[in-house]
Amino acid sequence: MSILINKGTRVICQGITGKAGEFHSKNCIEYGTQLVAGVTPGKGGQTVLDRPVYDTVAESVEKEGADATMIFVPPPFTADAILEAADAGIKVIIAITEGVPVLDMARVYKVLENEYPDAVLVGPNCPGVITPGECKMGIMPGYIHTPGPVGVMSRSGTLTYEAVWQLTNLKLGQSTCVGLGGDPIVGTSFIDLLKMYEADGKTEAIMMMGEIGGTAEEEAAAYVKEHVTKPVAAFIAGRTAPPGKRMGHAGAIISGGKGTAEDKIAALTDAGIEVAESPADMGTALKRAMERK
Amino acid sequence: MNIHEFQAKKLFRDAGIAVPRGIVVETPEEAASAFKELGGPLAVVKAQIHAGGRGKGTIKSNPSQHGVELVKSAEAAEKAAAAMLGEPLVTIQTGPEGQTVRRVYVEEGCDIARELYLGIVVDRASASPVLMVSTEGGMDIEEVAEKTPELIFKAPFDADRGLMPYQSRVLAQKLGLTGASVRSADKMFRAICKLFVKLDCSLAEVNPLVVTGSGDLMALDGKINFDDNAIFRHPDIAELRDTSEENPNELRAGKAGLSYVQLEGNIGCLVNGAGLAMSTMDLIKLHGGQPSNFLDVGGGAKTEQVTEAFRILLGDPNVKAVLVNIFGGIMQCTTIASAVLEAYKTVGFNVPLVVRLEGTEVEEGRKMLAESDVDIITAEGLTDAAKKVVAAAGAA
Numbered sequence: 001m002s003i004l005i006n007k008g009t010r011v012i013c014q015g016i017t018g019k020a021g022e023f024h025s026k027n028c029i030e031y032g033t034q035l036v037a038g039v040t041p042g043k044g045g046q047t048v049l050d051r052p053v054y055d056t057v058a059e060s061v062e063k064e065g066a067d068a069t070m071i072f073v074p075p076p077f078t079a080d081a082i083l084e085a086a087d088a089g090i091k092v093i094i095a096i097t098e099g100v101p102v103l104d105m106a107r108v109y110k111v112l113e114n115e116y117p118d119a120v121l122v123g124p125n126c127p128g129v130i131t132p133g134e135c136k137m138g139i140m141p142g143y144i145h146t147p148g149p150v151g152v153m154s155r156s157g158t159l160t161y162e163a164v165w166q167l168t169n170l171k172l173g174q175s176t177c178v179g180l181g182g183d184p185i186v187g188t189s190f191i192d193l194l195k196m197y198e199a200d201g202k203t204e205a206i207m208m209m210g211e212i213g214g215t216a217e218e219e220a221a222a223y224v225k226e227h228v229t230k231p232v233a234a235f236i237a238g239r240t241a242p243p244g245k246r247m248g249h250a251g252a253i254i255s256g257g258k259g260t261a262e263d264k265i266a267a268l269t270d271a272g273i274e275v276a277e278s279p280a281d282m283g284t285a286l287k288r289a290m291e292r293k
Numbered sequence: 294m295n296i297h298e299f300q301a302k303k304l305f306r307d308a309g310i311a312v313p314r315g316i317v318v319e320t321p322e323e324a325a326s327a328f329k330e331l332g333g334p335l336a337v338v339k340a341q342i343h344a345g346g347r348g349k350g351t352i353k354s355n356p357s358q359h360g361v362e363l364v365k366s367a368e369a370a371e372k373a374a375a376a377m378l379g380e381p382l383v384t385i386q387t388g389p390e391g392q393t394v395r396r397v398y399v400e401e402g403c404d405i406a407r408e409l410y411l412g413i414v415v416d417r418a419s420a421s422p423v424l425m426v427s428t429e430g431g432m433d434i435e436e437v438a439e440k441t442p443e444l445i446f447k448a449p450f451d452a453d454r455g456l457m458p459y460q461s462r463v464l465a466q467k468l469g470l471t472g473a474s475v476r477s478a479d480k481m482f483r484a485i486c487k488l489f490v491k492l493d494c495s496l497a498e499v500n501p502l503v504v505t506g507s508g509d510l511m512a513l514d515g516k517i518n519f520d521d522n523a524i525f526r527h528p529d530i531a532e533l534r535d536t537s538e539e540n541p542n543e544l545r546a547g548k549a550g551l552s553y554v555q556l557e558g559n560i561g562c563l564v565n566g567a568g569l570a571m572s573t574m575d576l577i578k579l580h581g582g583q584p585s586n587f588l589d590v591g592g593g594a595k596t597e598q599v600t601e602a603f604r605i606l607l608g609d610p611n612v613k614a615v616l617v618n619i620f621g622g623i624m625q626c627t628t629i630a631s632a633v634l635e636a637y638k639t640v641g642f643n644v645p646l647v648v649r650l651e652g653t654e655v656e657e658g659r660k661m662l663a664e665s666d667v668d669i670i671t672a673e674g675l676t677d678a679a680k681k682v683v684a685a686a687g688a689a
Contacts, residue, residue: 020593020623075522098592101493101523102415103452109420110451127622139592139623141653156568157592158620161652162675165620182567185420211568214417237571240556240578241587244386248552248567248589250522251417261575278579279572280675 002176003151003196003203004092004120005068007034007134012060012090014039014081015072016048024072024096024139025049031136036064057088068092070128070137075099078124079108086116093187094137095123102250105185112187121187125249127157127179138179140164148173150286151197153190154209155180155216155251159237159279163209166283172290175203182211182249190220198228205231207286208273210264212238213252217264225271231289234268235276236261294519296533297341299398301515308488310481311511315400317341324374325367327399335365335402338373340382342392343538345516350384352376353391360384360394363402370399395537403511408501409468410434411482411512413489416449423449424456424486426464430501456486470504477510492530493523542586542605549601551590558583560686561606561615561644563599565590565624573618576675582683585612592623599632600639607640614686616678617648626650626658637667645670645685649678 005011011028015021016038026049029035037052037060044055052064060066069090073081078097085093105124112119122129128138132145140157144165150172154160160179167174178193180186190208197203206228210217217236224232239261241247243254254260268275274292276285299317306312316327328336340347340360347360360382362373374397381391408430416423427445429437438445446467448460461479470478481502489497496518503513524531536544546553552567556574560582564570567589574584586609590602606615619629629650636642649672650658662669670685672678 024623076525099522101526102495102520103422103490103493103523106415106421106452141622144652154568156566156571157622158564158566158652159568159572161620161622162569162572165651184415184417209568211571216417219418235572237568237575240574240584241571242554242556245554245587247554247571247587250520252567252571278676279569279576280679 002131002134003193003200004129004176004178005131005135005137009034009068009092009135010064010066011035011135011137012037012039012057012064012066012069013072014057014069014085016040016053017043017046018072021072022048027142028136031142033135033137036060036066057084057090061088061090066090068137069094071095071097073097075101079104082108082121083111086112086119091119093119093121094126094128095121096126096128096139098125100124100183102184105183109185109187122178123181123186125183126181126186127160129176129178131176132174140177144168145177146173148175149202149204150174150207151193151200151203151205152177152207153180153193155182155211155249156209156237159209162279163207163235163282167207167286170283170287172283172286175200182251184214184251190216191223194220194223194228198230203230205233205286205290207282208232208234209282210234210236211249211252212236212241212247212254212261213259215259218267221267221271221273224273231293233274233276233282233286233289235279235282235285236264236268237279294521294524294534295343295538296517297343297396297535298339298515299341300533301517302512304488304492304517305512305515309484310488311509312515313401313403313511313513315398317396317398318374319378319396321371321375321378324397324399325371328364328367328370331399331401333401335363336370337400337402338362338364338370338377339398339400340377340394341396341398342382342387342394343535344384344386344392346384346386347382350382350387353381353383355380392538403503403513404506405503406506407504409504411485411499411502413486413494413497415495419449421449422452422486422489423447424464424482426468428468430503434500450486452490455490456483458483472508474504474508474510477508481510492527493520494518495520542609546588546602546605549598550594551588551598551602553605554587556584556586558585559611559613560682561585561609561612563588563590563602563606563615563617565592565619565621569618569620573616576679577616577683580679580683582679582686585609590624594624594628596628596631596635599629600635603632603636604640607636607643612644614645614647614682616682617646618675618678619650619652621650621652621654625654626652627654627661630658630661633662633669634665634667642668647672647678647682647685649675
């Protein structure tokens with residue numbers, strides 16, 4: 001068991017003919033992902049990495065039985081790519097693209113919510129999803145992961161790699177790792193994933209990496225307090241970030257006194273979550289959380 | 294992206310939102326003629342810088358002079374403009390150095406019956422834009438949100454449908470508006486929500502929003518921020534950018550496709566990924582050091598971009614040591630190693646350099662650095678890296 005994706009997942013890449021799309025598709029195939037096709041409008045009939053390229057997502061679903069997609073198309077076309085995938089019946093949509101206009105995402109979010117409630121969107125501006133040893137959909141380095149009991153979720157890419165690497169070195173493998181994305185509006189939230197991890201038989205503990213900005217971590221903490229029985233550890237990035245400055249991610253900004261690391265850490269601690277003081281301590285915090293329960 | 298008040302007001306006026314008449318000027322003489330041209334008994338001279346808090350802010354060399362002044366004659370307008378132009382204005386948002394005033398806006402006075410607040414942001418929780426209004430105009434809205442949140446009224450609206458008239462009416466009622474003011478509010482609220490969506494704003498704020506003696510609503514101030522990710526759709530808005538208002542290092546980094554924020558410490562950080570970059574700052578502080586910047590070189594950066602990042606860091610006289618912390622994903626460690634070697638050749642390292650590499654192509658990257666003649670302090674893991682760079686900065 002795992003969440004979202006596994007060895008049976010039939011994956012396409014939207015934007016496979018682009019440089020990043022092709023590079024990461026290659027890495028995913030080498031990792032063992034069943035990447036069945038690529039989609040690029042106007043490039044149907046070509047072959048990339050020995051996989052057929054189709055003009056539309058619907059074609060890839062019909063001919064290859066695709067059920068998950070990773071999106072590498074440029075920002076102006078990402079909203080369209082997401083909705084095309086949802087409309088073609090794809091259930092797991094992972095948008096890697098960085099730089100999507102926030103109002104595009106506000107529109108996409110509403111359409112998915114109302115018209116395609118079964119589709120799960122992860123991202124945009126995210127590293128993707130990996131179920132170690134089974135399926136990698138995204139840009140994370142595969143070798144740092146190892147199969148095991150820890151569900152990992154994060155708003156940041158490289159910070160996730162850092163946490164995963166620490167877990168792997170502590171002999172704590174991962175069930176599924178999900179990068180939510182660093183934008184103000186993203187498809188899947190911490191709470192959505194907490195529900196999935198709680199229900200997943202293979203996941204025994206949950207590691208969560210948050211950052212300044214918004215209130216997603218506070219909401220997750222409240223949810224954990226009420227509904228999650230599995231041990232949870234967390235780290236919040238940005239304790240030293242000055243207010244009013246956007247720290248790289250469009251969503252990482254302390255505004256109106258809201259979204260500070262202190263508030264988030266207080267809420268997490270109050271919910272019984274083991275909070276790592278230092279980013280070097282994320283793996284050991286998870287270990288402490290598991291031992292405590 | 295931010296713009297000036299006078300630019301925001303022009304966009305408001307073009308969208309049918311009532312604003313006072315005003316003229317932007319660059320010299321004291323022009324301020325005097327602007328006063329005469331406006332023709333009223335009084336006017337307001339307002340310093341145009343991107344930071345907020347101008348009214349309470351003071352001119353650095355002359356603390357009795359504020360950034361906003363009410364004047365009653367052309368001579369007084371000229372004098373106020375002369376006191377502001379070319380001088381750094383220090384506000385709660387500028388930092389102690391202040392921001393140099395290059396233009397002032399001379400605006401006609403208006404008959405104020407009430408001061409309200411209006412703001413629009415994209416709300417993360419409801420994943421939609423939301424209009425907020427408050428009876429507490431002219432105040433620091435963050436303070437209002439903290440102390441009397443019940444005085445802020447909100448209406449989320451769909452980006453394509455826009456704000457509905459009934460939503461305006463409900464908000465107007467909560468603000469205690471009656472009669473013609475309700476109609477004036479409806480017109481303004483819907484127009485500004487439409488503008489917000491049309492121009493892909495990330496923030497639109499009017500504080501104060503005033504009700505005039507005759508019951509009309511008017512935007513007495515105007516602040517607009519735009520979504521950087523959507524500027525490609527608005528070339529006319531991109532032209533409003535005033536780069537003289539931006540930090541030179543941040544500007545330079547932006548041109549190279551890097552994400553950089555200037556801080557006050559002495560340890561330069563070069564990291565890939567925003568989350569890891571923030572964590573690296575936190576880690577340095579945890580071990581007793583002070584980061585001089587946030588710098589995310591991103592995932593797809595090329596050697597040339599990373600070399601430019603080194604140039605920015607090494608060109609900052611406050612930087613006493615540099616920490617390179619890379620966990621390669623899209624970014625390959627070999628790219629970073631090449632950039633270190635390139636920077637060493639073309640820029641030279643005048644301060645100690647601590648390097649911690651992990652991830653994609655880490656062995657090759659480490660080997661490139663080990664085989665070079667560049668003087669590098671290598672670190673194993675995060676804590677080791679932080680301790681070494683803090684020690685190096687302290688010893689410098």
